[in-house]
Amino acid sequence: MYRDPVESLEPLHHRHAAIRTLRVGMIGIGTVGSGTFRVLARNRAEIAARAGRSIELVMVAARNLERAAGIVGDSVALTADAMQVATHPDVDVVVEVAGGTGPARDWVLAAIAHGKHVVTANKALLAVHGAEIFAAAREKGVIVAYEGAVAVSIPIIKALREGLAANRIEWVAGIINGTTNFILSKMRDEGLDFAAALAQAQALGYAEADPSFDIEGIDAAHKLTLLAANAFGMPLRFADAQVEGITALQGVDVACAEQLGYRIKLLGVARRQAAGVELRVQPVLVPATHLMAQVNGSMNAVMVKSDAAGLTMYYGAGAGSEQTASAVIADLVDVARLDGVHAAQHVPHLGVHAHATNALAVLPRAAVHTSHYLRVPVHAVNQIQAVAASLAEQKVPVRQVALAAERPGTGSQVLVLTGPVEQGTLDLAVHALQARAEVAGAVTTLRVESLEG
Known part of the structure; x- marks a missing residue:
């Protein structure tokens, strides 16, 4: 049996006299949600020591209540209504791991409106609705944390x-x-x-x-x-x-x-x-x-x-259930440490410069400046110099030219590595190269990244 969430959640957790337990409500109990529950339960003592207080899952919203009860047992209140978790007075922080960008937006904004911190692993939600969500969080002075949304186990x-x-x-x-x-x-x-x-x-x-x-x-x-x-x-x-x-x-x-x-x-x-x-x-x-x-x-x-x-x-x-859970719980530890302090001391959320007049623009594709790889099909192997000459005529710096190793069904291929050049210049050069009689098919281009200092 699972506990009715309409009842007070107060008896579900022990409260320390000085620093009370951080009460967590979770929306979704799939791969990430179940992993979060397991890690919270397994490492309860270590997590509490690092957070400075206990962190307890007190309420879960799930589509399939019977399945959810099989995961969390009867000590956690269950509901099919995610909005109930988002707005319940006995929930301090809402963990959103259901995914999607529609209902999830509404749940997160409702939680923020009710003064609750939010932890999410939902990268699509933040990429699409992040500006609105973080603006609402700033207004209410709450934290929105999302380590699990980016690189899973990498902090x-x-x-x-x-x-x-x-x-x-x-x-x-x-x-x-x-x-x-x-x-x-x-x-x-x-x-x-x-x-x-x-x-x-x-x-x-x-x-x-x-x-x-x-x-x-x-x-x-x-x-x-x-x-x-x-x-x-x-x-x-x-x-x-x-x-x-x-x-x-x-x-x-x-x-x-x-x-x-x-x-x-x-x-x-x-x-x-x-x-x-x-x-x-x-x-x-x-x-x-x-x-x-x-x-x-x-x-x-x-x-x-x-x-x-x-x-x-x-x-x-x-990827992985407990790997993502590791990031989700790290965010919960941050919330546990920062809850109750002045909002200016919170881990900063995104969008703090969204209103700035000098906000950085995103460069258009044509302005991106990198080296490139080209694979050019030619009619004969002796046409390698014609390819290099055509690129040089179009002001593309050529760093290396080679013939591709022979492979069944590919014909003769010239491989080119360029020096750094703007994409717009390269596009024009490839267009001119494609029109030459020596070229026997579509030219393939990929960027080259050195990843140097």
Whole structure:
């Protein structure tokens, strides 16, 4: 049997005479919610010692109450009405782990309106509705915490806000989607094409039946939006991000990248420039000797370049029930420490500069300045110099030209690595190259990231 949430939750927890228990209401008891419950119960003493007081789950909203009761037992009040959790007077902080951007927005805003702190792992919610949510939180003086929404087990938000608080952040770059990193690892290690690698990821549970958010780069862009806002104090600009997934990536390019000494990764990049911020997600070539190139399978990694600390890198699991729960509970510990102190001492939420007239703009695609990889199909191997000459005529610096290793069914391929050049200039050069008689098919282009200081 489960307790009726309409009853007072007071008897459900022990209160210390001086510092009372932090009472948590949770919306959703799926993969992340159940992991959060397990870790809270298993590590109760350690968590209380670090938080300075007990943290207790007192109420859960779930679609399937019978299933939920099987997870949390009869000591936690259950309800099918998420709004009841968001507004209940005996709940101090609401943990939203149900997902989605519609009802979740309403629940979170209702919790804030009732003076409750919010912890969420919902990156889509914050990327789309973050400006509204954080403005409401500032108005009420409550915390909105979201470490689990970005890189799961990697405490990158805490690193940006606290560990690197003295620094001016120059750029942030990361492998922040485990599904696509798993697929790219399989394409490289086993020579699979994209469709076969995706099917394997789905069979092993790394990819959903509908993997669009992952493979189209949308999930990574949601996370990058949050990283950029924390790194640069800029508003949430998900709608302005340049997003390219891996669905069009061919196995031949994975192999050609290896031939040139690179590996292809789906990278989220937020880089401060004089005219604004690059905010982009796309498959890029990374030097095979770089630490980021060694991040394989479903693992995540984030690298930060700052003026005082220099280059720092953070590595950890990019998915998982208890891995995400670790981040959710870390946020709860922050709330437990900060609840009751002056609002100015709260962990700062996003959007504090959203009203500023000098808010950083997002650079358009044509203005992004990077090196590039080109794969150019040609009619004959002796036309390699014609390709290089065409690019030079269009003011594209050519750093390396090579013939691709022969592969069945691919014909002759010229591989080019350029020096840094604006995307707009490269686009014009590729258009001119495509029109030449020597070129036998579509030219493939990918950006190259050195990830150096």
